């Protein structure tokens with residue numbers, strides 16, 4: 001599996017830096033930790049880690065992330081300028097959206113960076129930033145895509161998740177998904193001085209917009225109409241009293257269909 005994935009990437013990757021150096025770890029606790037160790041050794045921006053499987057994959061909001069063999073678990077090291085940090089959820093989720101769309105499957109993004117197919121989660125993204133003395137040292141972008149696995153084997157997520165192999169009805173090569181992902185990420189990351197272009201593409205694919213949603217922010221649950229994404233990438237809700245609330249981070253779900 002390792003040779004299949006890494007040699008495919010090495011032979012076919014046409015990026016300048018994204019995924020140019022890929023570290024494959026057959027069994028990792030979390031690619032986030034492996035990437036952090038590499039970042040501390042000052043490896044070049046775009047260096048990536050792929051795990052054959054993760055034993056303690058982590059998700060947003062302290063949740064666990066299931067990452068058996070057949071899933072793509074990758075973390076990429078970036079060192080963006082501070083003023084581009086807010087674009088990373090958009091850049092990474094659009095990149096995944098593009099990769100899935102290229103296979104002919106219709107996907108949508110749930111703010112901030114889940115990717116769904118027919119309302120079921122196929123990808124989750126975790127972004128961890130390190131700061132030192134107020135300066136951003138690095139951002140680790142962790143991307144988990146359910147590529148080739150039979151979700152029915154995992155009853156906890158069977159009703160709310162899907163995989164590319166289920167949706168396409170055929171096995172999907174993980175190396176190809178990783179390569180296309182690095183390639184789309186580089187194109188988008190290179191556009192970071194044009195946030196308008198990135199945010200516009202994000203808005204076009206965000207299934208969240210126009211829906212009545214609940215947003216869980218810490219202990220508070222807000223309900224309103226998801227009306228827009230502002231220039232900071234935050235979600236704007238119109239509340240029932242016609243006031244507007246900006247959601248910077250949190251969990252959002254559709255009121256009518258809470259899994260989406």
Ligand code: BTN
Pocket residue numbers: 029030031032054056057058059060061063065067072073074075114123124125126142143144145
């Ligand atoms: C979420 O939806 O909660 C985010 C899930 C992020 C999972 C990926 S898999 C690769 C990287 N390593 C981890 O431990 N987490 C991220």
